[in-house]
Each structure stands twice: as structure tokens, then as C-alpha cells.
Amino acid sequence: MPRIAPINACAGREPHGARGVKVAVPKPKFKQTRDTREAVLSAAAKNFREKGYAAVTLREIAKTAGLTTGSLYYHFKSKEDVVREVLDQGHIFIRLAVEKALADPRVGTDDRSRIRCAIKTHMACLFGDDSLSAANIRIFSQVPAQVKYPTLASRHAYEALWRSLFQDAKASGFLDPNLDIEVMIPLMLGAVNWTLEWSGSDDVSVDAIVDHVVTMLEA
């Protein structure tokens, strides 16, 4: 697993639900239906990212989030309901992160810089403190069909973002004009996403990975 990049890579970003530890100093009860919900989602994402979908029990999620299974059912009506929201939030988060990063004026206007920025931001989401994005990438294919279907729209929007990037890069000659964008994009994203499966080898930094991917893309 690669070292976690110093977040704020490329264009500044803070993790989605940047809530602190929930040690409860006095007893900040109530009016926290929002916080509890997010704590559950974060706990679920953390577990899903590590173990996959089916292997994670609601008892584990509840325990990680600091409540009991019964309480969890006050906020969500089923396990499917939990994973549905993890999937939604995770993918929307990563797409918005990349869009925002690309919109940052500090990013160069050349295709190499823009693609590098997008890849780096994508990876920063995967290895950031929040597990939502990583969980989405990791468990998408393990999830019941009725859960993954509604999220396809968001995925298509994300693919469109990359398609636009790659089309520009192809026009400018940064990418080999003989190669098919519809093949290159999933291959490239696959290479990046598969880093989630790397084990051991902590000595490869996210930056090094990004560099290698960009160089390999370059014509």
C-alpha cells in the first residue's frame, strides 16, 4: 500500500466528513442525528474498504461508529440503505474533488499538468482519511444490482470528465492519436484503482505512482 500523500495535493482539499474522533468529552448528546448518520457512514466505509461488502456485519459497523445495532436502525432502514449512501457519497465526493482541483487556477493549462492533477486528486481521495471514495471503488462490483444501478449516472458523469480531458490531450498530441480513449481511460483508472489492492511495499509514494502513470500515458 502506497504511503498516504500529504493531503491538499494539487489543489487544496479537506476530507469530506472531517469530523474528529468521537470520544465524547462531556456528553454532546442530541441534535446530532446528522453527525451520527455520518459517523455510521464513515465507519461503514472504513470496514467496507478493508473487508469488502458481504464480509462486513452491521454489528461491526455499529461498533466502529460507537453505537449498537438497534440504534443504527434508527438512522438507516437496512444494510443496503447504508451501502447505497456510502456508494453515492463516495463517488460524488471523488468527482467533485477532481472537478474542483482542475478548476484551481494554480493548475497549469497544458494537458500534462491537467491530467497529472486529475490523477493525483483521484489517488488522494483513495488514500485520504475518509474511506468513502476508497470503499466505493473497492466494493462496487460486490454490491447487489439494485444498489449499483442507481449510481451509474454519477459514474458516467465521472467518465465524461476523463473523456473530455483525454480528448483535449489527444488533440494536442500529448496522447498517442492511434490509441482509443475508451480503452485508455478504464485501463488507466484500473491501474490507479488497483493500488488499493497493493499490500506491503509501503515504500512507494503516491507521487511516484502518479509520475509513472503520467509518463506511461505520454506519447
Place this chain on the structure above:
Amino acid sequence: MPRIAPINACAGREPHGARGVKVAVPKPKFKQTRDTREAVLSAAAKNFREKGYAAVTLREIAKTAGLTTGSLYYHFKSKEDVVREVLDQGHIFIRLAVEKALADPRVGTDDRSRIRCAIKTHMACLFGDDSLSAANIRIFSQVPAQVKYPTLASRHAYEALWRSLFQDAKASGFLDPNLDIEVMIPLMLGAVNWTLEWSGSDDVSVDAIVDHVVTMLEA
């Protein structure tokens, strides 16, 4: 999911347990302990490949293989025992396939041809009739630690094979000498392995994928 390549890609290969369909026209009972074992492994691999590890039940495996759960326990002593053998066979199979393909005299001696052959054979295993290799790649990270540990030796042997290929290619200038082989190999294999997660888009052939990967690797 890419189209299944016309098997026998690169160097000839037949799927591991090439047993026919088990429709049972008369009633071919008994006399098949070896066949049953392999049928169970094949059924397990098929299910694991599609659904992951934890989501597959022994009842499903037994049903796919055409026997009952109790009978399954005559051949294997636990679910872990089943997945252990799927993992073992799957990975050994893919490594031997690539080694054999590279040893074929019809493969060119230049680094481009050899790397292309290795990638194509790897992918042919992933999308071949037998699911053992695909299951291995897909569920490795979902499996209990005590199962995945003993298989690491085989994985290292496979990595060594690729390291050797890439070192030669780097020496001859086919690969960019500035890039780190220890990063490129997992990235490349990740890109290839992730094709298992592709859904829809049947219109991309394995050959096209191999071509794109090779071209991207080329300096």
C-alpha cells in the same frame, strides 16, 4: 467486460479442468471422486469470481457443482479449504501458462513480442473458460489472512517472472530507463486485472486491450 479472446492465444493453451457440461443424459452416477473435487473447485471459482469470497455460500457452490453441502464436506474439510485450493491452483495455473507461452518458439525474441505475449496470456487466463485464475485475482484481498499467506510464495515467483521480463526490456531500451520497474509492474498488472471489474462495454476485445497496454508501456 471485454470479449473473451479466442483461447489458444499466443501459445496454445487449454483450460485447466476442461470437463464438459454435466447435464447427465442417462444418469452418469459415481466413479468420479477426482472429477467431483474438480467440479467443486470449478464451481467455487465461478461463484467467487462473480460475487467475491464472503458472499458465496457452500450451498451455492455445491448446487453449482451438482451435489449437496454434505457431500461437499466429503471432499473438503471447510470453506477455507476450498478457497485455499482455488487460490493455489488459480495462481499456479496463470504462472505456468505465461511461462509456457514465453517458452514457445513461435514467440519473437524481441522484448516487445515477449511482453505482449505475457500480457496476452495473462488476460487469456483471466477470461478463459476456467474461472480459477480470475477468481484468484478477484478475491485474493478478501480472503482470510491464514489463507492468503501460504500463497505468497507463488505470487512472488510470478512477480519475479515479470521483473525479469521488464529488466530485459529496460536494458534494450523498450522501456523508459527513467521509470521504476517495481512501480510499473504492479501498475501494469493492475490495469490488466481491473478489466475483470469492467461491466458492460462488450465491444472491447482482449486484443485491443493488450495492444493498448503494450503501446503505453513502450518508451
Place this chain on the structure above:
DNA sequence: CTTATTGAAACGAACGTAAGTTATTTTCTT
């Protein structure tokens, strides 16, 4: 008091697993 939130307990279903039984094949004895 009312509403929102939690925790304890328990439900039925499905899980991995095991034991015991039946059916087929092989081996051994004569």
C-alpha cells in the same frame, strides 16, 4: 408532556459444519 434517540434483548433465516445413512464400487476369499 412530547418527541427524538438509544440500548438490550430477541426474532427467524441462513450460514458453516458435522454425524449418520444409503448406495455404489473395489477388493478379497474361496
Place this chain on the structure above:
DNA sequence: AAGAAAATAACTTACGTTCGTTTCAATAAG
């Protein structure tokens, strides 16, 4: 060569556990 004995292969049934889920009483806030 025939038939009994042993071994093999598969099925039936069910145990104990754990899962997702539900119920409901207890507690805290407005």
C-alpha cells in the same frame, strides 16, 4: 467366477452460530 467384506462416494438431516432485522423500554431535549 461368485459372492462376501471393505472401502468409497454421495445424500439426508440437523446442530450450533451468526446474520439482518425488529421490538420495546429507558433516557434525554425541547
